[in-house]
Each structure stands twice: as structure tokens, then as C-alpha cells.
Amino acid sequence: MLIFRRSITECYRVSLNLRQIEVFRAIMITGSISGAARLLSVSQPAISRLLAYTEDRLKLKLFERVKGRVQPTPEARRLFAEVDQVHQGVLRVNEIAEELRRRGTGSVRIVASPSIGQAIVPTAIARFRASYPDVRIELEILTLTDLVARVGANRVDLGLTVLPVDEPTVFSSQIAEGRLMVICPQEHPLAALKSVRVADLAPFPLIGYGPQTPYGLHVEQALRTSRAPVRVNTQVRFTPQACALVQAGAGVAIVDEFVLSGRTWPDIVARPLVPKTTMRIHLLSSRLEPMSHIARTFVRDLRQLIGTPPPAASQGEDFDVAHLT
Numbered sequence: 001m002l003i004f005r006r007s008i009t010e011c012y013r014v015s016l017n018l019r020q021i022e023v024f025r026a027i028m029i030t031g032s033i034s035g036a037a038r039l040l041s042v043s044q045p046a047i048s049r050l051l052a053y054t055e056d057r058l059k060l061k062l063f064e065r066v067k068g069r070v071q072p073t074p075e076a077r078r079l080f081a082e083v084d085q086v087h088q089g090v091l092r093v094n095e096i097a098e099e100l101r102r103r104g105t106g107s108v109r110i111v112a113s114p115s116i117g118q119a120i121v122p123t124a125i126a127r128f129r130a131s132y133p134d135v136r137i138e139l140e141i142l143t144l145t146d147l148v149a150r151v152g153a154n155r156v157d158l159g160l161t162v163l164p165v166d167e168p169t170v171f172s173s174q175i176a177e178g179r180l181m182v183i184c185p186q187e188h189p190l191a192a193l194k195s196v197r198v199a200d201l202a203p204f205p206l207i208g209y210g211p212q213t214p215y216g217l218h219v220e221q222a223l224r225t226s227r228a229p230v231r232v233n234t235q236v237r238f239t240p241q242a243c244a245l246v247q248a249g250a251g252v253a254i255v256d257e258f259v260l261s262g263r264t265w266p267d268i269v270a271r272p273l274v275p276k277t278t279m280r281i282h283l284l285s286s287r288l289e290p291m292s293h294i295a296r297t298f299v300r301d302l303r304q305l306i307g308t309p310p311p312a313a314s315q316g317e318d319f320d321v322a323h324l325t
Contacts, residue, residue, distance in 0.1 A: 115258045202228040
């Protein structure tokens with residue numbers, strides 16, 4: 001028992017409070033004591049004293065003093081990775097407290113893949129805004145890996161992607177279906193066709209995505225339906241970039257039809273790729289806790305926009321229905 005109590009005491013002695021974390025982070029970000037003092041609106045001696053006290057408590061050297069500046073040690077860099085997460089968590093706590101203070105205006109945090117985030121989500125946000133002007137909305141466009149990580153950790157309310165997700169911490173529901181399309185400039189020879197086969201692409205340089213990306217793998221599988229040699233001479237990461245290049249006359253590309261929604265690309269002609277390759281919009285949410293009422297309201301409006309009704313409870317998805325609709 002004595003050993004256990006001593007361990008608790010020792011842990012307490014090296015613990016950091018939020019003020020120490022704040023000062024350490026400020027020094028790391030600004031690279032100097034004076035910069036941290038300006039950032040936190042306190043005196044330089046106060047920052048220096050708290051830093052010295054923190055290093056003494058931790059029994060670690062966090063910074064080396066070099067020509068009037070501070071250089072973080074390897075230990076400080078390792079600590080900073082964790083400290084920054086704590087800081088983001090504190091910010092989120094303050095945001096929630098502010099939302100509660102404002103009594104029900106709330107917020108909806110959305111992450112989306114580039115195709116969905118190009119026009120569909122912005123249109124849904126605009127429609128939602130008309131009924132809920134005081135709700136704070138956060139939209140971030142992410143890669144699939146980062147998107148799933150945010151949703152799974154319950155750091156956002158919902159995610160939207162055109163690629164399937166198999167992650168135990170995430171609910172996934174298909175809410176819309178589309179297909180891959182071939183896009184080209186208006187005067188391009190492919191524009192005269194009603195649909196485009198993979199073999200039709202052979203004479204023309206193609207804008208591709210790279211086989212290392214999930215989207216690139218999906219497109220590559222569609223191209224394998226033909227033995228015709230297809231030349232990829234430009235590589236991008238996201239479909240909006242491909243659309244921009246096609247509109248500029250830099251080539252042709254294969255994209256999902258969701259990125260073509262709206263009037264963003266007036267100079268692009270789109271033709272269905274054959275054989276048909278299906279793409280679906282997947283709605284994601286965390287399994288850690290149910291969606292807020294305001295987030296469920298946004299999902300309802302999104303479904304109305306894309307013409308997809310909520311799944312019926314009789315389909316054996318009672319838990320998912322309560323979670324997502």
C-alpha cells in the first residue's frame with residue numbers, strides 16, 4: 001500500500017496543468033519566450049519562470065537556449081504532439097460550452113470527400129441555412145483516411161464519401177447512387193458520343209489519380225474492363241482538380257457524377273462510362289454516441305436534396321435508423 005501511495009504522489013509531482021500546457025505550446029509555436037509572451041499577453045519573465053518550473057517538475061530539459069532563442073529538445077517535440085491534441089480538446093470544450101450558453105443554436109461539423117464537398121454538401125448547407133440561420137456549420141474536405149479517423153473518434157458529427165468504409169467505430173449508410181462519367185471539353189471528339197467505352201479513351205491522354213489512392217484504385221478497376229492501352233499523362237489527387245484541368249483543355253478524365261452537380265463546370269461535357277461502374281454516397285457517423293438533433297436535421301435535408309428517403313425500420317436497421325435519420 002505504501003508503494004502504491006508513493007507512486008500516486010510521484011505521478012502528481014510530474015503532472016502538468018492547463019496553464020503549463022498552454023505556455024509550452026505557445027513557446028513551441030512561436031519559437032521564442034518573447035513570442036510566447038506576446039501570444040499569451042503576459043510578461044517574458046512570467047513565461048521564463050513557468051517554463052523553468054515546468055522543466056523542474058518534469059525532470060526534463062524541454063528547450064536549449066541558443067543565441068537568445070530556444071530550441072526544442074527531442075523530448076519537447078515528442079511531448080508537443082500530445083499537448084496539441086489536448087489543446088484542441090480544450091478548444092472543443094469551450095465551443096460546446098458556448099453552444100450550450102446560446103441555448104440550442106448548436107453546430108454541425110461535417111467532413112466530406114472532395115467529390116461530395118464540391119457542390120452537393122454546399123447546396124445542402126445553403127438550404128439548411130435558410131431554416132437554421134444561427135447554427136454554426138463547419139465543413140472540411142479530407143482524404144478518406146483522415147475522414148474516417150475524424151468520424152471514428154467522434155470529432156465531427158458526420159462524414160460523406162463516395163468510397164465504401166469498413167471501420168468498426170463508424171456507422172455507414174448508403175444514401176445515393178451514381179456512376180462514373182467521362183468528361184471532356186465541349187469541342188472534344190468524345191463529346192459527340194452518347195456514351196464512352198474504355199477503348200474510346202485510348203487515343204487521348206487521360207488525367208488520372210494514381211494507383212496508390214482509393215479513388216485511383218476504383219478508376220483503375222473500371223479501366224481494366226478493356227485491353228486497350230490507356231495513357232495517363234497527368235496525375236492529380238482529387239476529382240475537382242481533374243475537372244478543372246479538363247475545363248482548361250488539359251485532357252479528359254473519369255470522375256463520379258456527384259462532382260459534376262451544380263454549375264461549377266460549364267465548359268465540360270460528361271458522358272457515361274461503359275460498362276457501367278457504380279459509385280455511391282456513404283453517410284458516416286460515429287458509433288461512440290448518437291448524432292445530435294441538429295445534425296440529424298441536416299441529414300434529413302441532405303436526403304431530401306438528393307432524393308433519398310430515410311431507410312425504413314422494417315428493413316432490420318432499427319439501430320442505424322435512429323442513429324442516422
